[in-house]
Amino acid sequence: MPISLPNPRQAAPAGGRERSLVLLGPANAENPGSGPVIRVLVAHGDRLARAGLGALLESEPDVTVVGAAADGMQAVALAREVDPDVLLIDIAVPGTDAGTVTQRILADADTSSVRVLVIGASDDDQKIFSSLRAGASGFLVRDAEPAELTRAIRAVAAGEGALSPSGVRRVINELAAQPDPRRARPELLEELTARELEVMALVAGGLSNDEIAEQLVVTPATAKTHVSRVMTKLRARHRAQIVTLAYETGLVHPRDPAGAAGAAAAASFALA
Secondary structure, three states, X not given: OOEEOOOOOOOOOHHHOXXXXXXXXXXXXXXXXXOOOEEEEEEOOOHHHHHHHHHXXXXXXXXXXXXXXXXXXXXXXXXXXXXXXXXXXXXXXXXXXXXXXXXXXXXXXXXXXXXXXXXXXXXXXXXXXXXXXXXXXXXXXXXXXXXXXXXXXXXXXXXXXXXXXXXXXXXXXHHHHOXXXXXXXXXXXXXXXXXXXXXXXXXXXXXXXXXXXXXHOOOHHHHHHHHHHHHHHHOOOOHHHHHHHXXXXXXXXXOOOOOOOHHHOOOOOOOO
């Protein structure tokens, strides 16, 4: 039975906090410099934008920019050369589109470990969800605050996901209303236990492992184990793919009224 997420204006995330950025996991966003330096490749068609993004990221103690690409094919080629941890790509990059770039990079054994973070306008619905379906770890609007960008970089580098609230609700509605026939198969969920389906719904609601643990009254370690098992069974690379699958398969319905959620009653995206 589909699980409905409440209206984000009627329910706040666990703990009563609202977020300007939905982090899909316990990324170490509050303690920069405590881990290895994150290698970032920037792909943007505007020279000044490339320079500005590069300067912003280089000012962070745990980030270094290892390359800059002016178009999609250059991004694919540079990813092989410079071995980045994260590709930060503008959704309107010239030439090969961001979704195809993402697909090619993740399909290549030499670059399959690269995490892709897409930036763009909040109304680029089709391009946004095509990038997410291709395997992008997150989406951020171009007018996001610099701090949101660096938090998102750290999140995807840690193997988690990051979604900018503005415009994402429309994309999620689109995923639910027009699922990809190649992937939206409910039988994908047949291997999951009832608890794992519950956990998948909570991940789709934007909850971190700690918040899932609080919601289910289990330890954070147990919540992390449940999430890992869900990812393994669904062959998901990161939590953003769990979100996509949750809506495509109809496990969660964003348009349903608040209060019908059952297992996911406290789960919501903090959308503006």
